[in-house]
Amino acid sequence: MSIDQLVSQMTLEEKVHMLHGSGKFTSAGVERLGVPALTSTDGPLGVREEIQNDSWAAAGWDNDFATFFPAGGGLSATWNLDLAKQYGEAIGQEARARNKHVLLAPAVNLIRSPLGGRNFEYFTEDPFLNKQLAVPYVLGLQAQDVISCVKHYAINNQETLRGSIDVQADERTIREMYLPVFKAAVQEGNAYSVMSAYNQFRGAYLSENDYMLNTILRDEWGFKGFVMSDWGAVHSTVESAKYGLDIEMGTEIDDYDQWYFSEALIGAVKDGKVDEAVIDAKVKNILYAMNQVHAIDTTGRKSGSINTPEHLEVAYNVAKESIVLLKNENNLLPLKDDQVKSIAVIGDNAKRKHANQGFGAGVKTKTEVTPFDAITTKYPNVKVNYAQGYEEKYLPNDLDRSWGLPIDYSADSNLIKEAVEAASNSDVAVVFAGSNRLVETEAEDRKGLRLPFAQEELIAAVKAANPNTIVVMIAGAPYDVSNVHEQVDALVWSWFNGSKAGDAIVDVLFGVVNPSGKLPVTFPKKLEDSPAHATNSFPGGPDVVTYQEGILVGYRWFDTKNVEPFYPFGFGLSYTTFDYSEPKVMNNGGTITLSLDIANTGDVAGKEIVQVYFGKNNSSIERAAKELKGFAKVELKAGETQQLSVEVPVSELAYYDVETSSWKVESGEYTVWVGASSRDIRSEVSVSLD
Numbered sequence: 001m002s003i004d005q006l007v008s009q010m011t012l013e014e015k016v017h018m019l020h021g022s023g024k025f026t027s028a029g030v031e032r033l034g035v036p037a038l039t040s041t042d043g044p045l046g047v048r049e050e051i052q053n054d055s056w057a058a059a060g061w062d063n064d065f066a067t068f069f070p071a072g073g074g075l076s077a078t079w080n081l082d083l084a085k086q087y088g089e090a091i092g093q094e095a096r097a098r099n100k101h102v103l104l105a106p107a108v109n110l111i112r113s114p115l116g117g118r119n120f121e122y123f124t125e126d127p128f129l130n131k132q133l134a135v136p137y138v139l140g141l142q143a144q145d146v147i148s149c150v151k152h153y154a155i156n157n158q159e160t161l162r163g164s165i166d167v168q169a170d171e172r173t174i175r176e177m178y179l180p181v182f183k184a185a186v187q188e189g190n191a192y193s194v195m196s197a198y199n200q201f202r203g204a205y206l207s208e209n210d211y212m213l214n215t216i217l218r219d220e221w222g223f224k225g226f227v228m229s230d231w232g233a234v235h236s237t238v239e240s241a242k243y244g245l246d247i248e249m250g251t252e253i254d255d256y257d258q259w260y261f262s263e264a265l266i267g268a269v270k271d272g273k274v275d276e277a278v279i280d281a282k283v284k285n286i287l288y289a290m291n292q293v294h295a296i297d298t299t300g301r302k303s304g305s306i307n308t309p310e311h312l313e314v315a316y317n318v319a320k321e322s323i324v325l326l327k328n329e330n331n332l333l334p335l336k337d338d339q340v341k342s343i344a345v346i347g348d349n350a351k352r353k354h355a356n357q358g359f360g361a362g363v364k365t366k367t368e369v370t371p372f373d374a375i376t377t378k379y380p381n382v383k384v385n386y387a388q389g390y391e392e393k394y395l396p397n398d399l400d401r402s403w404g405l406p407i408d409y410s411a412d413s414n415l416i417k418e419a420v421e422a423a424s425n426s427d428v429a430v431v432f433a434g435s436n437r438l439v440e441t442e443a444e445d446r447k448g449l450r451l452p453f454a455q456e457e458l459i460a461a462v463k464a465a466n467p468n469t470i471v472v473m474i475a476g477a478p479y480d481v482s483n484v485h486e487q488v489d490a491l492v493w494s495w496f497n498g499s500k501a502g503d504a505i506v507d508v509l510f511g512v513v514n515p516s517g518k519l520p521v522t523f524p525k526k527l528e529d530s531p532a533h534a535t536n537s538f539p540g541g542p543d544v545v546t547y548q549e550g551i552l553v554g555y556r557w558f559d560t561k562n563v564e565p566f567y568p569f570g571f572g573l574s575y576t577t578f579d580y581s582e583p584k585v586m587n588n589g590g591t592i593t594l595s596l597d598i599a600n601t602g603d604v605a606g607k608e609i610v611q612v613y614f615g616k617n618n619s620s621i622e623r624a625a626k627e628l629k630g631f632a633k634v635e636l637k638a639g640e641t642q643q644l645s646v647e648v649p650v651s652e653l654a655y656y657d658v659e660t661s662s663w664k665v666e667s668g669e670y671t672v673w674v675g676a677s678s679r680d681i682r683s684e685v686s687v688s689l690d
């Protein structure tokens with residue numbers, strides 16, 4: 001039966017009740033016509049455990065364990081598009097196996113400030129890298145017959161006052177920075193749904209924002225799926241109905257009949273405030289998406305799989321390629337297991353699990369390998385001296401929650417003494433520091449870049465006791481690690497890196513894996529250097545936040561304003577070295593192709609991410625000094641040379657011209673930088689566009 005036929009047989013009540021939640025994560029179907037209730041589930045770290053229908057409490061099932069996949073940076077720092085696809089496929093198979101129609105992922109908001117509470121879930125500060133990762137993820141996910149709900153649409157880049165703040169950002173800024181990932185997810189990823197965010201944009205809540213939901217998403221981009229609200233993000237009946245919302249979710253009212261899109265919407269249609277045709281269109285959007293994933297006629301629907309060794313392998317492969325080597329002097333790394341007889345394993349994060357913590361979506365998983373687990377399992381002959389070193393502690397507060405609490409930075413001298421003891425009695429000391437899912441959390445931004453829980457004092461004391469000290473940071477966003485960087489010879493960055501995080505980290509430490517991750521965000525020397533803070537426009541409030549930095553988000557600001565970052569965007573070392581030849585540039589009018597040889601000049605195999613940045617010389621408008629427009633990741637054996645080419649469509653060089661509401665490519669000369677990071681430029685060439 002066609003969608004139109006199906007809708008023509010539905011009563012107004014049946015249609016309207018498809019447009020609002022009938023449970024925490026379900027919205028009604030029309031049983032008598034074979035349309036099942038639409039089931040959704042979080043979330044970016046993996047398929048969330050079953051939640052009770054009418055409360056946030058877990059349902060307590062014993063068959064909803066899932067794989068904990070690396071969060072946000074744990075994928076973006078790989079810069080590996082094939083892994084992004086595998087990630088989408090694996091998490092999609094798990095959502096399918098849990099019999100969910102919609103996965104509320106990926107979370108792709110741009111990282112505007114290092115303090116963003118959900119940075120750990122998001123990918124990057126760069127709009128190009130963002131969309132390059134999101135598209136294969138969405139395609140991989142939806143190929144498993146699961147609807148991707150790409151979130152949070154849009155310009156939702158802080159947790160402070162997230163439910164009310166009115167974001168003001170100029171048109172060029174949203175078009176060039178905040179919307180590209182959603183446009184690509186819709187037009188290239190063919191996303192079947194989008195989640196309207198909590199905040200307002202230019203005075204209208206995203207769940208009732210005509211410009212964002214109708215003009216841009218549907219009319220300009222041709223979006224055919226449905227818009228599902230964030231949980232509790234709906235504030236009206238008629239406006240939401242007229243301005244583009246399809247499904248109201250998570251409204252904090254127990255009686256579903258009292259929801260905005262329930263009896264009130266039926267009444268609005270009967271009163272002629274909302275045409276029934278508008279209701280029909282919403283139902284059709286939902287049925288369209290459901291048909292794409294065989295949710296109604298389930299013939300041929302994929303069956304999915306969950307908790308499988310294959311998915312653990314994907315989680316491991318992503319995690320291992322996401323780990324970033326930030327410093328390695330005196331060849332302290334990789335550790336040689338035939339020389340290291342004892343290791344001091346120090347830090348609460350050596351044993352901490354990150355899958356299911358804090359506010360918001362976590363994962364109930366059977367497997368989360370911690371660094372301590374991995375070292376003791378993989379190297380049983382190495383004596384491990386464990387010391388907690390620091391503990392998670394907070395200042396007295398009257399906040400009745402476990403997350404986003406005021407951090408106590410005071411050192412615990414006993415814990416440090418034990419750690420010094422362990423370090424003194426070991427060949428090497430590895431401190432696992434950073435943060436956790438209670439420090440970095442949905443619904444609360446961080447207050448600063450300082451390492452929590454007196455970790456700096458701990459690291460200084462351990463280093464003093466043992467010069468062979470390595471620090472592994474486990475966190476989802478930038479911290480001020482400048483002192484740590486000065487103090488120790490080796491510094492490694494990992495993320496909330498999933499079920500196999502510990503294996504990935506330990507394999508990097510022992511050289512089983514040569515680290516190849518590169519930072520998807522800039523690490524500032526100090527917070528005020530970051531654009532949103534330099535312009536005193538984060539988090540804004542109490543009513544409005546204005547994105548004063550405009551298009552100069554992240555490294556665009558640092559490069560254009562000549563501010564030195566602590567670690568630049570795209571930075572990451574390797575256990576080997578790479579040589580770049582001078583690139584050849586070809587321009588066939590539609591595509592600019594850079595070809596160059598890259599050689600592994602070290603003595604171990606490794607992967608390198610070659611980055612291509614463009615800058616417009618003598619531009620007639622304000623532009624960032626350089627913008628990432630292409631990259632390639634290559635694997636090279638020791639001594640191997642490969643030719644690689646990076647193709648940049650000329651259309652990628654366009655800027656958004658507000659006067660004509662169109663994308664324009666400036667003619668004239670461009671500088672092209674090829675680099676190992678945004679600051680480690682290996683060659684510079686120019687190309688002219690007529």
Ligand code: GLC
Nearest residue numbers: 042043104151230231360361
């Ligand atoms: C939340 C989040 C969203 C999540 C939803 C359901 O508040 O903002 O990302 O998918 O509620 O848990």
